[in-house]
Amino acid sequence: MTVQIDRDRNYSTLSLVSPIPPPEDIRLDRAIRLGVMASGSGTNFEALAQAIDNRELNAQIPVLIYNNPEAKVKEKAKKWNVPAILLDHRIYKRREDLDRVIIEVFQQNQVEWIVMAGWMRIITSVLLDAFPNRVINIHPSLLPSFKGVRAIEQALESKVKITGCTVHLASLEVDSGPIIMQAAVPILPNDTPETLHARIQIQEHKIFPIAIALAAKQFGFQ
Numbered sequence: 001m002t003v004q005i006d007r008d009r010n011y012s013t014l015s016l017v018s019p020i021p022p023p024e025d026i027r028l029d030r031a032i033r034l035g036v037m038a039s040g041s042g043t044n045f046e047a048l049a050q051a052i053d054n055r056e057l058n059a060q061i062p063v064l065i066y067n068n069p070e071a072k073v074k075e076k077a078k079k080w081n082v083p084a085i086l087l088d089h090r091i092y093k094r095r096e097d098l099d100r101v102i103i104e105v106f107q108q109n110q111v112e113w114i115v116m117a118g119w120m121r122i123i124t125s126v127l128l129d130a131f132p133n134r135v136i137n138i139h140p141s142l143l144p145s146f147k148g149v150r151a152i153e154q155a156l157e158s159k160v161k162i163t164g165c166t167v168h169l170a171s172l173e174v175d176s177g178p179i180i181m182q183a184a185v186p187i188l189p190n191d192t193p194e195t196l197h198a199r200i201q202i203q204e205h206k207i208f209p210i211a212i213a214l215a216a217k218q219f220g221f222q
Helices: 043-053 073-079 095-108 125-130 151-158 193-219
Strands: 004-006 015-017 032-038 059-066 084-086 113-116 135-139 162-169 179-186
Touching: 015 193, 032 043, 032 095, 032 193, 043 059, 043 073, 043 193, 059 073, 059 095, 073 084, 095 125, 113 193, 135 193, 151 162, 151 193, 162 193, 179 193
Parallel strands: 032 059, 032 113, 059 084, 113 135
Antiparallel strands: 004 015, 015 179, 135 162, 162 179
């Protein structure tokens, strides 16, 4: 098995990316419809929108759902002309109630795949059963290490020398499920959560569109 070494300029940007098939093996025959869920700044959402615009990912984003009224992702959705719908989790008594409304929105927009691009809420079997093997998550660690919140801080506190990011199919267990693609990022001696996060995000933006295409090819939704 081979891996791709991504060396932009120097050691600080060195990364190791899991095998990337040739373009013809991940080229989708038609545009798949992605429903994106995000809670924060929306950098991964924008990376997907840019990949679609660059024709690197044959997809459409008919709708974005966000749960935090102050999330900056809503401004990025406006920039890319993607309808953004606020579903504030605070008004729902149970996680299942929120997931049912999410399903309704996505079904109304004929969504085929759900992409959690920084969705900071635990999903339930209600959502997973409605979109079996079609819910994709991205997490800022090399899973199965450092699950849950503060993954970057966990990596720094543990004194490991390498961390990274993972794209995987979601499951009921938080930050678990079949791994689609990963990228390893070195931890530098003077790294802070902010500097390490910035370098991990560079790799997230690179592997996320490829991983979505890989999943679509593997499970036949194209």
